Amino acid sequence: MTNSLLEGLNNEQLQAVTDAQGILTVLAGAGSGKTKVLTSRIAQMIENGISPYNILAVTFTNKAAKEMRSRLEKILGEEIVKHIWVGTFHSICGRILRQDIEKYKNEEGIKWEKNFVIYDEDESLAIIKNALKILDLDDKVYKPKTIKSEISNAKNKLINAYTFATKARDYYKDKIGQIFTIYEKSLSINNALDFDDLLIMTVKLLEQSAETREKYYQKFSHILVDEFQDTNKAQYQLIKLLFTGNYPLEAIDLDNRTLCVVGDIDQSIYSWRGADYKILLNFRSDFPMAKTIKLEKNYRSVATILEAANKVIENNFERVEKNLYSTKGQGRKIQCYEAQDQAEEAFYIANTAKKYGAEHYQNIAVLYRTNAQSRAIEEAFMALGIPYRMIGGLKFYERKEIKDIIAYLRLIYNRNDSVALKRIINVPKRAIGQATVKKIEEISQENNISMFDVLLEIRKYSEFSGVTLTKIETFRDLILDFIDKKEHFLLSEFVTTILMDTGYLKELEDEDSIESQVRIDNLQEFINVAREFEETETEDELGDFLSQVALVSDVDEITEGSNAVTLMTLHSAKGLEYPIIFLSGLEEGIFPHQRVQNSNSELEEERRLMYVGITRAQEHLHITYAKRRQMWGEYRYSEPSRFIFEIPQNLMETNFSSKIGKEEHFANSTFKTAVKNLGEKYNIEKDKPIANTSFGKNFVAPSIKEKQISSNSFGKNFVVPSTKKQIDKEEKTSFKKKEEFKNVISGVEQARLMAQKLKAQKTNSTCTPIKGGFHSTSFGVGDRVNHEKYGIGKIESIVNIGNSTLYKVEFEKYGIKAIDAEFNRLKLIQ
DNA sequence: TCTTCAAACTTTTTT
């Protein structure tokens, strides 16, 4: 086979791809092909006979991992790629720990078991709130979120609770130290890890256990890391341990071990969670023999966009100068749009997107600084009927019903998970109230055991009345029964069984509202996810499933192929590229964010974020800002972002002066009616070019010097009470009256629900014909059936989840199981 | 024990 995979690479890239010895760093600007180099390098290694089993590739997000995987599969085929470890630091650590956590001991000699669970932000916060209660501290003073991030910061610097507590110099820090200690203790009792633990425990495990270290040292002889500028201390330590196996550098066989890290200091945007680009800068002091390659050709953006990015980032002081040349044409000027408020901004974006034509929707991304900004944009896209998908925001796995079912699975998998137990002990309603739960919890804390352990011997404790005892025991036996059963079920069937046997599904069905219907559909989707996971090769299905669910932030894009505009934060956009980009909310106070305006290094990080944003664009870049924006129910006025003034005027076109004086159009209307008016207006005029009329002038804004802006901009972000509060309130009450008997859900939420419903219906309707008419073979309760795997049984009951049907069948050999009708695995016995 | 309504809080970014 000729080296077609090397074709088209420039000299420096080629060098980086083919360099097959020792340590290599690739330092290069945005769009210079760093990720492409990594991918090609892996392919090249395989070509050279290196076993996929020996390769570890670390990406920054799960999305990036998936992307890299699928690119590799195209070159190398699935069979080879499945042996390569490609993933985020967290998922890789999760995988290592699932195998070897039992070899780890913490400073107090506490160990974790293989069936540990991973706590997300919410569950970690629950533990912290609990610790506050135990210490009798006020959660107004000790804000759980702040404490969580203090603890997290400490952990990422590899500082443990003991060290933290000893180093505490004031009362507040001392208390945090105490919370930290209890927090860690609770996690261990629950046999649980938080996100940070995944990293630091793996590091400590590799430090402690020579056997484990050697195992992974031997395995991962070729390591590649993308986005290295955003690694933190623990992650760096992990890479060092894996690469050197703790042997002195001189002892490492650099002819057979390689390490390649790539990054761009100007794109370091995660310092707030412990990432430090200095690790990349100082890399050579740890590895003096490392070779460095610079890539200076940008293959992504047209010259105008690249020049704007370069000019903006030049304002940073903490950086190393570098060159980046465009390989594309000049391109169109950057379109800068000044809107009156966030609603108009959103409609401008939606409308401009529409003008690019429906076939381009997939080429468009709208980026914003904070998630809250997405709402107005969503509303505009919905009003204009433009399909969109949102990355981040409210995630699938964060929905209540999904968290509930996951909590059941977690408790069944690891009965020491008291956070899960507390979540579902009274869901669905079992008349086990707060008071009872509190008692159980207190007993567990006094005896240093998990809450489920208390349930196991509930009659030993005299605190509970007879009725309560029965209810608790029923719940306990239900869970014990699930624990017994879990081996005998396919994952998706197990999930279904839980939903049926607990009565969770029934409770939702009885509620019979739009909302409950959507919940049921979501559960159906979750069952589908479980079913998909059944295909994965794994030794511990439930455990690995739970890990995946905890670490992968969203159900992976079913919508990926579909033609929709993408909405996401600037942070999530890292590493991606789109032909058309909208950067929205370019206002002082939003971007750069208010909270960073006083600190230089944080301001520089915001500027790097701007650099990342600009460089996502290939062909067209739109920048928008609003003169005022509704926040917390009030209008807030702000100046355009200083970053706009850092882009040379000759690269931009703007509507700046043409909109002035139109303010009264909005002055008398409430937010909602403003949206409505705009929607109607733009719908009517949708065939007329709107934005074009206002462009064509060069940017005429007075060139304000940065000093001026930063010195007085803070004072200019004043808050003005909204003009028509009176009307607002009236409208709201009359609306409530009208909807008295319905659920009152906000517009976006309602539309979201409907969209989801439609989606669910669509999925199901496309599934049915393919699987071959299960309508023709429906059964009744009491029918005797034969199953291809489980043999003969009798239909016990029939349940509908979403649009699919499940039979609960009592099998002669295997007992009761849930069988999905869609698979057609049952045959009627006459 | 569960429901209802008013008050308080929210907005930085994510694995």
Place this chain on the structure above:
DNA sequence: AGTTTGAAGA
């Protein structure tokens, strides 16, 4: 403005 939380009532 929307969402979550807490206290009082059923």
